[in-house]
Each structure stands twice: as structure tokens, then as C-alpha cells.
Amino acid sequence: MMWEFGNYWMLILFASIFGSFLVWPIDSLFYKFAVLGKLEFLNDPATGNLFLLLASLIGVIGSFLLYIKRRRDRRRKLTQALLTELEGMENMDNSADTLSSLSEKPPESRVSPSKVPPAESFPTTVFDNNTSELGLLSEDDLAATVNFYTALHKHKAIIRGIRTNPEGVPMPDHEALVEDFPDLPSQRKKLLERLRGY
Known part of the structure; x- marks a missing residue:
């Protein structure tokens, strides 16, 4: 044993x-x-x-x-909290599909506010409030967690701008959202698999 x-x-x-x-x-x-x-x-x-x-x-x-x-025990609590937060982002797949299937994509056209969900539908509270505890994770899991949440924070900022004032968001940000956001669901799934290993 x-x-x-x-x-x-x-x-x-x-x-x-x-x-x-x-x-x-x-x-x-x-x-x-x-x-x-x-x-x-x-x-x-x-x-x-x-x-x-x-x-x-x-x-x-x-x-x-x-x-x-x-x-x-602290690492187990942290991973459980992160898992709960990540599992709550179920609509990320639908949002990625919507952005991938846009008929008119940047730079020809800006992303319409109706095509993106509220930024709050992708919560990051657990990650934001436990940055000092992330060192409890293994080096690879820490890198995967930070990379995912960093990209998510970037896209959430763009989404907030599009939903409030799409014309005020620079075209490169529209392009980045359409090109990069669809990669987040696969990153999320891989991160879930990693964290479930604890």
C-alpha cells in the first residue's frame, strides 16, 4: 500500500x-x-x-x-475551488462556436454585442482571490492555469468593451477575440483534466 x-x-x-x-x-x-x-x-x-x-x-x-x-489539504481545497469555477463556464463552447461561425468577421466587420455573452458568464473570482496559493500546484499545472486565466482576462476585457461600445474597441481587439477565443474551450477542458488529477 x-x-x-x-x-x-x-x-x-x-x-x-x-x-x-x-x-x-x-x-x-x-x-x-x-x-x-x-x-x-x-x-x-x-x-x-x-x-x-x-x-x-x-x-x-x-x-x-x-x-x-x-x-x-490547502492544495486540495484550491483545486476543488478552481474545478468548480471552470465547470461553471459551460457556455464557453457555445460562445466559441458563435464567434467561429460569424458570416462577416473582422476586419471587414466589427463583432456585434449580440454575438458575445456577458463577461460575467466567465467567472474568475477563485483565481483572482487565490493567486498567492497557486504555488501549491505543480509547475506544469501552474503554467496551464495562469495561461488559461490570462487569456480569459484579456478576452473578458474585450467582451466588456464590445457590449458597451463596440465602435470604441480597436479593430485588432475584435480580430483577436474572433481568432483566439475559440481556442479557450479546449484549454479549459485540458485544465479540468489536469486539476482532476489531484
Whole structure:
């Protein structure tokens, strides 16, 4: 069976809290033997130091395991929140199909406000509020997440402009939306697959 730190949280908690207290009963027990002359080597002060060192090591290892468990829990919560947000962007496919099937595309014609959904239909709140936690992801997953959301933020800004004042949006932005937005659904699906692996 594969070692899972998360399955041993009671052991971790016990070791980190009570590790330093283990030295007293052990030292006391062996001291009784030493007084009786059974284990004379325990009269050496180095032996007491050894027990103290062992107890300290138990405490350090317990704290480290607890740190790893908390880090894994934070990563699990982050990925679950990102998955929920990404799954809520179901209409992204329809929007991409609409933009791909435009009869008149930029630069011949500007994108009509009726052809794009509200920018709020592509939420980015979880990503925006957890940028400091993204380092919990693996390097590849971090890159994929940041790349997807960066592109989405760019397109959301263009969409907002088109829905409020399409004539005020530069033609290159209309072109970028029509050319690049249809790639987002596939990026979203790949990112969902990556994050479901945690």
C-alpha cells in the first residue's frame, strides 16, 4: 500500500505535540534499572542527552509531517475551488462556436454585442482571490492555469468593451477575440483534466 501522509494525521498530531514529553517516562524507567545496577551505562549523562535528542527528532518529524498534510489539504481545497469555477463556464463552447461561425468577421466587420455573452458568464473570482496559493500546484499545472486565466482576462476585457461600445474597441481587439477565443474551450477542458488529477 502506498504511503499517504493524510491517512496518519492522528500519529502526526501525537508525535508533534507529545514528542518532547516522551523523554521523561523512558528516562525514568531506565534510571530505575540503573539504580538497581542492571544498566550501568545509563548513568552516563550522554545517555540522557541521547534520549532528549530522540524526543526532539520525533517532534521535528511530527511537525514536518503535519506541515505536509496541511499543504496537501490547502492544495486540495484550491483545486476543488478552481474545478468548480471552470465547470461553471459551460457556455464557453457555445460562445466559441458563435464567434467561429460569424458570416462577416473582422476586419471587414466589427463583432456585434449580440454575438458575445456577458463577461460575467466567465467567472474568475477563485483565481483572482487565490493567486498567492497557486504555488501549491505543480509547475506544469501552474503554467496551464495562469495561461488559461490570462487569456480569459484579456478576452473578458474585450467582451466588456464590445457590449458597451463596440465602435470604441480597436479593430485588432475584435480580430483577436474572433481568432483566439475559440481556442479557450479546449484549454479549459485540458485544465479540468489536469486539476482532476489531484
